[in-house]
Amino acid sequence: MTTPLPRSEFAVTQRYVYLNNASAGPLPRSSEDRIAEFVRAQSEAAVLGTFPHDLRMAEYRDRIGNFIGASGSEIAIVVNTGAGANVIALGLDWNPGDEVLLCDNEFPANSVPWLALRRRGVEVRMLPTEHERLTAEVLRREISPRTRLVALSWISYADGYRHDLAKLADVAHERGVLLCVDAMQGLGAFPLDVREAGVDAVYAGAAKWMLGLHGVGFLYVRPRLLERLQLAAPGWRSVENMWDFHNYDQPLSTQALKFEGGTPNLIGTISMVSAIDLFERSGPREIAEHVLALTDRLCAGLDRLGAEISSLRSASTSSGIVTFRLPPHDSIALGEALQKEGIVTTYRSTGVRVSPHGYNTEEEIDRLLERLQCSLH
Numbered sequence: 001m002t003t004p005l006p007r008s009e010f011a012v013t014q015r016y017v018y019l020n021n022a023s024a025g026p027l028p029r030s031s032e033d034r035i036a037e038f039v040r041a042q043s044e045a046a047v048l049g050t051f052p053h054d055l056r057m058a059e060y061r062d063r064i065g066n067f068i069g070a071s072g073s074e075i076a077i078v079v080n081t082g083a084g085a086n087v088i089a090l091g092l093d094w095n096p097g098d099e100v101l102l103c104d105n106e107f108p109a110n111s112v113p114w115l116a117l118r119r120r121g122v123e124v125r126m127l128p129t130e131h132e133r134l135t136a137e138v139l140r141r142e143i144s145p146r147t148r149l150v151a152l153s154w155i156s157y158a159d160g161y162r163h164d165l166a167k168l169a170d171v172a173h174e175r176g177v178l179l180c181v182d183a184m185q186g187l188g189a190f191p192l193d194v195r196e197a198g199v200d201a202v203y204a205g206a207a208k209w210m211l212g213l214h215g216v217g218f219l220y221v222r223p224r225l226l227e228r229l230q231l232a233a234p235g236w237r238s239v240e241n242m243w244d245f246h247n248y249d250q251p252l253s254t255q256a257l258k259f260e261g262g263t264p265n266l267i268g269t270i271s272m273v274s275a276i277d278l279f280e281r282s283g284p285r286e287i288a289e290h291v292l293a294l295t296d297r298l299c300a301g302l303d304r305l306g307a308e309i310s311s312l313r314s315a316s317t318s319s320g321i322v323t324f325r326l327p328p329h330d331s332i333a334l335g336e337a338l339q340k341e342g343i344v345t346t347y348r349s350t351g352v353r354v355s356p357h358g359y360n361t362e363e364e365i366d367r368l369l370e371r372l373q374c375s376l377h
Contacts, residue, residue, distance in 0.1 A: 083219075147177050298354060
């Protein structure tokens with residue numbers, strides 16, 4: 001089977017049926033090569049090997065920005081998703097009684113930074129998701145006169161529910177409310193245009209669907225929000241001319257890079273940009289269509305097996321994540337049994353989570369379904 005992301009790029013396919021990109025994505029061979037070049041350059045030439053990449057940081061931010069429909073001046077390199085959320089949370093001029101809305105099923109990277117605002121008198125209200133998800137209609141009902149910001153995951157880590165960002169942004173902006181998005185479980189598998197979506201900020205680590213290294217990610221900040229944010233954690237690179245070392249009174253940069261503070265993670269940034277190059281060679285829309293086709297195939301097979309699928313599937317809400325239970329089997333025991341067979345998923349008491357990417361095949365989905373079928377006998 002031809003896949004949009006070439007299987008030759010992924011060594012993991014030689015050992016495993018790897019269906020766990022929602023936990024950590026494999027590093028492509030092309031990224032591995034560029035990282036090895038960087039490591040070799042630092043080993044052989046120290047600063048003479050690394051500094052050329054430092055000089056390319058503006059180019060790297062441009063590449064990341066272009067990938068999401070933004071400009072490089074709106075991009076900062078951060079260490080992870082939570083760091084991006086904290087730039088916003090700590091940079092706004094909160095007043096006691098202000099309100100932040102969160103869904104009650106957020107991953108902690110997109111909840112803890114906002115919950116910490118309670119010490120400043122900000123109320124963080126958790127919206128229940130067991131019986132209804134955060135649609136535009138729900139948000140319109142839930143926004144109060146005190147609401148200043150809504151923070152949500154584009155795609156839920158637990159069950160793969162994909163939010164309609166554009167519709168949510170419209171509702172939020174009608175009421176003068178900011179919409180900030182954790183894109184960790186979507187970007188790389190699905191294309192995102194931040195201008196079309198109308199979101200105010202996007203943050204994501206690179207180590208899952210973006211197929212990058214751990215310990216690096218990016219933050220996008222919309223220009224009108226960038227102007228409002230205070231810099232909570234300045235560093236030597238936050239100023240207008242970072243190379244004018246002793247000009248201590250110079251103004252801060254007006255670009256998002258000021259949020260990077262100190263020396264960036266060059267090797268991690270290289271891994272992100274290299275993966276973006278691969279995505280664009282392969283076609284972001286083609287990748288998304290392939291991922292949805294695989295998860296549709298999986299769900300059809302799970303239905304035949306009588307599985308309980310907790311993911312809400314539709315043209316607008318489906319994603320690359322499917323979570324299911326197969327009664328009477330314990331999900332942890334089932335996931336462990338699959339892993340012994342070389343089929344890698346995430347398994348928790350709430351279910352088995354499957355998350356294929358653009359390099360996975362229909363045959364791999366069928367192999368998973370065959371093993372599940374065997375477990376029923």
